[in-house]
């Protein structure tokens with residue numbers, strides 16, 4: 413994925429929306445390539461429609477396959493020779509570089525000595541998330557907080573207390589124990605965040621890291637209904653939803669003529685090491 417400098421955005425909302433529309437329309441136009449489940453059909457319809465492309469793909473070795481999987485822009489350039497519109501992949505997936513500087517991330521990351529029970533990648537992810545949403549001006553509500561790794565990371569860079577909601581009582585107990593041990597202004601509560609009778613504390617900044625599917629959608633829905641002043645989510649596992657079809661949440665996206673609605677099986681994006 414190409415990363416554009418942030419300064420290339422003039423009106424961020426408009427530019428985001430027109431970019432999103434172009435990507436939506438391109439995905440819809442090419443869904444014959446990506447929607448059929450791999451290895452389910454010996455000859456998917458696109459192979460009959462584009463026999464030269466099918467021959468090119470059939471020659472790709474397992475080793476090349478691995479390389480191309482990690483370099484989708486190279487794959488797009490290769491298949492773009494046969495189907496030129498596929499080469500637009502790189503342009504359409506280019507996003508503005510809004511990442512904080514490495515020094516800001518390292519400043520917001522809990523030092524290893526305070527990161528008890530926190531796997532290395534979780535420590536780095538929580539620090540990057542915290543750096544990306546600073547400054548924190550409201551009390552923070554960590555949605556599906558697990559053991560509170562993010563909550564404890566945020567508490568170190570936030571003047572206000574941090575609360576966490578998590579339904580696993582064992583994680584809540586452990587998280588509260590760690591917060592007390594390290595003197596963090598963090599309190600975790602046992603709560604099913606999907607319970608309809610949940611009342612969100614007013615004025616809080618809702619955050620969610622790796623809250624899968626319906627969980628992050630729940631924060632976005634409940635948080636906006638409750639008028640929370642700010643929501644920051646780093647979502648994952650879009651296919652983990654009770655709905656059969658993935659639907660965008662934005663009103664503007666939903667009203668777009670030609671909105672792409674995906675059966676949830678095709679939304680199982682790779683979340684593992686990204």
Ligand SMILES: C[S@@+](CC[C@H](N)C(=O)[O-])C[C@H]1O[C@@H](n2cnc3c(N)ncnc32)[C@H](O)[C@@H]1O
Pocket residue numbers: 534555556557558559561562577578579580583603604605606620621622623624627
């Ligand atoms: C992938 S983990 C992420 C944990 C944490 N945010 C982090 O990044 O370390 C998802 C968490 O959501 C919790 N969870 C799942 N469903 C929930 C629900 N309905 N209510 C509250 N917590 C839930 C799980 O127990 C788990 O701790």
